[in-house]
Amino acid sequence: MKKHIVLAILFVFPLVVYLFFASGVNHFAKLPVLTQNVEEIGEYSDAQFKDRITVLGFFGNVLQDKKVLALNLNQKIYKRFYQFADFQFLIALPEGTETQAENLKAELEGTTGTDMSRWNFVFLAPDDLQHIFRSLNLPLSLDTNLANPFVFIIDRDANLRGRDDDDFFGYDARSVADINNNMVDDVKVILAEYRLALKKYNQVRKP
Numbered sequence: 001m002k003k004h005i006v007l008a009i010l011f012v013f014p015l016v017v018y019l020f021f022a023s024g025v026n027h028f029a030k031l032p033v034l035t036q037n038v039e040e041i042g043e044y045s046d047a048q049f050k051d052r053i054t055v056l057g058f059f060g061n062v063l064q065d066k067k068v069l070a071l072n073l074n075q076k077i078y079k080r081f082y083q084f085a086d087f088q089f090l091i092a093l094p095e096g097t098e099t100q101a102e103n104l105k106a107e108l109e110g111t112t113g114t115d116m117s118r119w120n121f122v123f124l125a126p127d128d129l130q131h132i133f134r135s136l137n138l139p140l141s142l143d144t145n146l147a148n149p150f151v152f153i154i155d156r157d158a159n160l161r162g163r164d165d166d167d168f169f170g171y172d173a174r175s176v177a178d179i180n181n182n183m184v185d186d187v188k189v190i191l192a193e194y195r196l197a198l199k200k201y202n203q204v205r206k207p
Contacts, residue, residue: 030189030193031153031161031162031163031186031189031190031193032161032162032163032164033155033159033160033161034137034138034159034160034161034162034164034168035135035136035137035138035159035160036159036160037135037158037159038132038135038136038154038158038159038160039131039132039135040158041056041090041092041122041132044122044124044125044128044132045122045123045124047088047090047120047122049090049154049156049158050156050157050158051086051156052086052087052088052154052156053084053086053087053088053153053154053155053156053190053191053194054088054089054090054153054154054155055073055077055078055088055089055090055151055152055153055154055187056090056091056092056151056152056153056154057069057073057089057090057091057092057151057152057173058091058092058093058129058133058142058146058147058148059091059092059093059147060093060094060142060143060145060146060147060148061093061094061096061097061100061145061146061147062145062147063093063097063100063101063103063104064100065147066104066147067104067107068174069149069173069174070104070108070173071108071111071112072173072174072175072176072179073089073151073173073179074108074112074114074119075112076176076179076180076183076184077179077183077184077187078114078118078119079112079114080184080187081187081191082114082115082117082118082119084191086156086194087118087191088118088119088120089118089119089120090120090121090122091119091120091121091122092121092122092124092129092132092133093121093122093123093124093129093146094123094124094125094126094129094146095123095124095125096123097121097123098121098123101121101123105119105121126146129142129146130142130146133148136152136160136170137160138160138169138170139169140169140170149172149173149174150169150170150171150172150173151170151171151173151183152170152171153171153183153186153187153190155190156194161186161190162186163182163186171183171186
């Protein structure tokens, strides 16, 4: 009897543990969709969400105040992931901030030595900025400078992705801890999700 119990522990218990963790991996294999069909930024500019994995931000019309946010994002997210195909940063700004944006981008490139070709600014009318921001369907708003310190992950189908926690409103670019502990992991998840989908697609196409 004891022999059978020992054998059960040795063989059955590891299987149960494996199934438990396997189910956990499947549960967290995809980053939850929080809002479907975010307003396509391509309706207002040459940029687009479709077929891109986008980090979207709203820096407003005083970019001097957003240098710390930009540096945090550059160092922790952009610099780490910009070489992945179809990954991009889009910072939506009010029209009239073009020179400020050029200066900020040049300063980031000079300070960090990073290729900034996938860090793009989009210049929109205030009403269009508000419309896109509201389409995220989050309990947030743009301030009087048309800025918000949170950034967002938009997937290739123009869906807002993130954590389905009650207190999740995006990723606070003011907080290195939030970016480093949460956003880095979530970008990894969504990139892995699309790599897996592409791998399966390529396997299906093989003769």
